[in-house]
Amino acid sequence: MSIAFVVPRYGxxxxxxxxxxxxxxxxxxxxxGTPVEVLTTCARDHHTWRNALPEGREVxxxxxxxxxxxRARNERLFGxxxxxxxxxxxxxxxxxxxxxxxxxxxxxxxxxxxxHREGYELVCFAPYLFGTTFWGSQLVPERAVLIPCLHDEPYxxxxxxxxxxxxxxxxxxxxxxxxxxxRRLYAIGDRPWGVVGLGFDPPSPPSPERFRRRHRxxxxxxxxxxxxxxxxxVPLLIEYFLAYRERxxxxxxxxLVGEGPIQAxxxxxxxxxDLGYLGPSEKLDAYAAATVVCQPSVNxxxxxxxxxxxxxxxxxxxxxxxxxxxxxxxxSGGGLAFGDYFEFAEALDLLLGDxxxxxxxxxxxxAYVLEEYSWPAVMARFEAARERLRG
Amino acid sequence: xxxxxTVDVARLMEEIxxxxxxxxxxxFYSEEELRRITQMELEVQEVLPGYRDELDFHLTxxxxxxxxKEPEPIASHRRVLGPALVALKRVIQRLARPVIGLALxxxxxxxxxxxxxxxxxxxxxxxxxxxxxxxxxxAQERMTIGHTEQQRRQQELFAxxxxxxxxxxxxxxxxxxxxxRRALGELPPRPQAPPGRGEVTAAQYxxxxxxxxxxxxxxxxxxxxxxGEFTGGPILDLGxxxxxxxxxxxxxxxEARGIDANPGMxxxxxxxxxxxxxxxxxxxxxxxxxxxxxxxxxxxxxxHLEPQALIxxxxxxxxxxxxxGVFVAETPNPVCLTVFSGAFYLDLTHQKPIHPQLARFLIxxxxxxxxxxxxxxxxxxxMRLQPLEPAWWxxxxxxxxxxxxxxxxxxxxxxxxxxxxxxxxxxxx
Numbered sequence: 001m002s003i004a005f006v007v008p009r010y011g012x013x014x015x016x017x018x019x020x021x022x023x024x025x026x027x028x029x030x031x032x033g034t035p036v037e038v039l040t041t042c043a044r045d046h047h048t049w050r051n052a053l054p055e056g057r058e059v060x061x062x063x064x065x066x067x068x069x070x071r072a073r074n075e076r077l078f079g080x081x082x083x084x085x086x087x088x089x090x091x092x093x094x095x096x097x098x099x100x101x102x103x104x105x106x107x108x109x110x111x112x113x114x115x116h117r118e119g120y121e122l123v124c125f126a127p128y129l130f131g132t133t134f135w136g137s138q139l140v141p142e143r144a145v146l147i148p149c150l151h152d153e154p155y156x157x158x159x160x161x162x163x164x165x166x167x168x169x170x171x172x173x174x175x176x177x178x179x180x181x182x183r184r185l186y187a188i189g190d191r192p193w194g195v196v197g198l199g200f201d202p203p204s205p206p207s208p209e210r211f212r213r214r215h216r217x218x219x220x221x222x223x224x225x226x227x228x229x230x231x232x233x234v235p236l237l238i239e240y241f242l243a244y245r246e247r248x249x250x251x252x253x254x255x256l257v258g259e260g261p262i263q264a265x266x267x268x269x270x271x272x273x274d275l276g277y278l279g280p281s282e283k284l285d286a287y288a289a290a291t292v293v294c295q296p297s298v299n300x301x302x303x304x305x306x307x308x309x310x311x312x313x314x315x316x317x318x319x320x321x322x323x324x325x326x327x328x329x330x331x332s333g334g335g336l337a338f339g340d341y342f343e344f345a346e347a348l349d350l351l352l353g354d355x356x357x358x359x360x361x362x363x364x365x366x367a368y369v370l371e372e373y374s375w376p377a378v379m380a381r382f383e384a385a386r387e388r389l390r391g
Numbered sequence: 392x393x394x395x396x397t398v399d400v401a402r403l404m405e406e407i408x409x410x411x412x413x414x415x416x417x418x419f420y421s422e423e424e425l426r427r428i429t430q431m432e433l434e435v436q437e438v439l440p441g442y443r444d445e446l447d448f449h450l451t452x453x454x455x456x457x458x459x460k461e462p463e464p465i466a467s468h469r470r471v472l473g474p475a476l477v478a479l480k481r482v483i484q485r486l487a488r489p490v491i492g493l494a495l496x497x498x499x500x501x502x503x504x505x506x507x508x509x510x511x512x513x514x515x516x517x518x519x520x521x522x523x524x525x526x527x528x529x530a531q532e533r534m535t536i537g538h539t540e541q542q543r544r545q546q547e548l549f550a551x552x553x554x555x556x557x558x559x560x561x562x563x564x565x566x567x568x569x570x571x572r573r574a575l576g577e578l579p580p581r582p583q584a585p586p587g588r589g590e591v592t593a594a595q596y597x598x599x600x601x602x603x604x605x606x607x608x609x610x611x612x613x614x615x616x617x618x619g620e621f622t623g624g625p626i627l628d629l630g631x632x633x634x635x636x637x638x639x640x641x642x643x644x645x646e647a648r649g650i651d652a653n654p655g656m657x658x659x660x661x662x663x664x665x666x667x668x669x670x671x672x673x674x675x676x677x678x679x680x681x682x683x684x685x686x687x688x689x690x691x692x693x694x695h696l697e698p699q700a701l702i703x704x705x706x707x708x709x710x711x712x713x714x715x716g717v718f719v720a721e722t723p724n725p726v727c728l729t730v731f732s733g734a735f736y737l738d739l740t741h742q743k744p745i746h747p748q749l750a751r752f753l754i755x756x757x758x759x760x761x762x763x764x765x766x767x768x769x770x771x772x773x774m775r776l777q778p779l780e781p782a783w784w785x786x787x788x789x790x791x792x793x794x795x796x797x798x799x800x801x802x803x804x805x806x807x808x809x810x811x812x813x814x815x816x817x818x819x820x
């Protein structure tokens with residue numbers, strides 16, 4: 001009996017929180033000799049979901065991966081319904097189902113799951129918001145384990161999603177606040193669950209100077225890493241930063257790393273540097289070179305970014321409205337939190353003006369990651385969760 | 392090495408909050424600054440602009456840029472050459488202006504008239520739209536109240552069905568206790584029923600079906616359409632009931648056989664000379680050789696099955712059909728809510744309604760292709776909400792409300808009095 005992971009995308013060069021998490025868990029399980037399989041689609045791009053990778057079986061880092069083609073999608077219908085969900089409009093169940101159907105979906109993956117279900121000890125679906133998770137978990141409810149990567153957003157409150165959660169056998173959450181949210185939103189009090197999270201290996205020594213030279217950065221800079229979108233609170237960060245810079249520190253720069261629709265406002269180009277997507281090693285240099293890493297998002301289920309910042313030796317500034325990042329902050333003491341602009345300005349002032357404080361906070365953060373989120377610690381939690389899920 | 396003292400972040404955060412309080416109290420932030428920051432927070436939180444903001448935005452922009460003769464501002468980012476370049480460009484602009492003005496005179500007039508036209512109509516349209524949106528919201532609210540009432544009634548029905556279930560469970564337990572006592576010899580032997588009494592006859596079953604399902608002729612007429620889906624026999628009719636579909640097959644010269652768990656139904660079929668057998672649908676399917684069937688038909692059977700049995704049935708049907716073979720399943724349509732206040736809960740053996748998209752998904756997952764869902768047996772038109780007709784005295788705005796109301800009626804009609812059943816049809820590739 002093996003453990004199956006069902007995830008819409010998988011493989012080299014595919015970035016994303018749930019994708020990184022699934023891959024880490026699958027590879028570490030395989031390395032420990034646990035039979036494991038990944039069922040995924042041929043898609044690489046999470047906007048188009050076009051079939052780009054060859055169908056069939058391959059082995060990626062000792063993990064058998066089965067790829068199945070994505071069914072043709074009605075993207076216009078999907079986009080229309082998605083907009084209505086974003087606006088919080090009440091949706092008839094037909095539209096919710098159509099939305100799940102036109103999200104990424106793969107009938108041949110479902111056939112495989114149905115035919116081979118007896119061979120799987122557990123089938124882990126990640127993340128919660130895709131067709132493969134919704135439809136797949138309907139077929140194997142008795143062994144379906146959801147790794148939802150959940151945060152509070154309109155999608156999480158759809159009756160369809162509620163039904164999916166309440167139909168699953170059990171759950172693996174990334175953090176205790178995520179588990180609390182799920183148990184508040186859905187009637188799943190009697191189901192087995194565990195908190196596991198993602199593991200990290202200590203990174204190779206970064207080169208902050210190389211990063212500063214390449215991007216001609218002088219003086220202190222605040223770093224944001226992640227998708228540049230409203231849902232991640234990037235407009236708020238930009239406004240706060242510009243207001244702070246104008247009043248207190250004319251030499252401060254904000255660097256944005258990642259893709260997304262948000263552009264730096266006109267007139268702010270010199271203060272805000274949009275660096276776009278960076279590869280893993282350059283991103284690590286960026287974390288190490290930054291004076292402070294800011295994570296303004298209130299919608300997180302884990303926040304890889306703050307862990308990476310701590311490992312690179314930089315303290316973080318997080319939004320006090322996010323249960324997950326503040327949970328990590330309380331556990332680690334690796335930075336400060338702000339509830340409004342005034343606290344943002346005060347906290348930033350304190351951090352920019354005290355190098356010794358920054359170093360201490362970052363060291364506390366790093367110790368927390370190495371203790372709580374090293375791979376051995378994460379795999380021990382996974383095995384404990386697996387025991388409970390097997391019941 | 393000495394242990395570094397740890398930094399207490401909670402204490403630091405308290406200090407930050409205190410510092411903010413002190414700064415605000417000491418007037419560190421001016422009134423203007425506080426107002427600007429509050430405004431900034433509001434703007435950041437604002438939702439995406441709606442059509443009204445879009446309209447205002449474009450109208451204001453058009454009013455700013457309608458005159459193509461208006462010179463564009465000239466600037467240069469070059470430090471040394473910049474001022475000279477700007478001066479040169481300004482001279483060229485001034486010299487060219489009369490010529491450009493001449494060429495653009497007509498365009499300027501067109502733009503001017505267009506913008507004036509928009510200025511006189513667009514705000515009215517915007518206000519009108521706002522009013523319509525408001526009315527629609529009110530209509531929707533009224534509809535929601537109606538829907539809540541519907542749900543309440545449905546809840547009542549659920550409660551009554553539950554009470555009936557409990558009653559049946561109580562009687563069953565009582566009967567079982569009596570049977571146990573009889574087995575132990577605690578009760579006198581069962582009195583013999585006079586010949587012909589104490590058993591449900593085939594005729595009684597037929598009467599039940601006539602009452603709740605429709606007459607034989609009606610069912611045959613409804614099922615006639617499915618015959619065209621099959622490309623050849625033999626067809627297995629699971630849950631064949633009174634054998635209407637078997638009879639249609641015989642009339643069309645297609646080989647067909649029926650299975651039903653109910654001996655009364657099987658007897659009724661055999662009386663008509665139809666090939667029927669009393670058996671469990673799943674067990675019977677399992678016993679057939681793979682690829683031996685040309686079609687599997689089941690009308691109002693799947694809603695009686697537990698989820699695992701349903702999944703097994705679809706998989707078995709796929710295995711027993713030969714390539715090109717067709718699977719057809721008809722079942723009550725849960726997308727139409729009136730089904731729940733009528734037919735569905737008349738039958739205690741119904742397990743759960745099956746959503747058409749779930750049915751489609753199950754069939755596809757089992758490997759069927761060319762899967763279609765067909766909605767059938769619509770409620771008669773006289774049961775639906777009737778649209779309101781426009782009258783000669785109505786103004787434009789009232790006609791708009793009428794349209795909105797009729798659109799709402801149409802939505803309610805689809806929700807409440809749409810099609811009573813649907814069929815999902817798939818072909819084995």
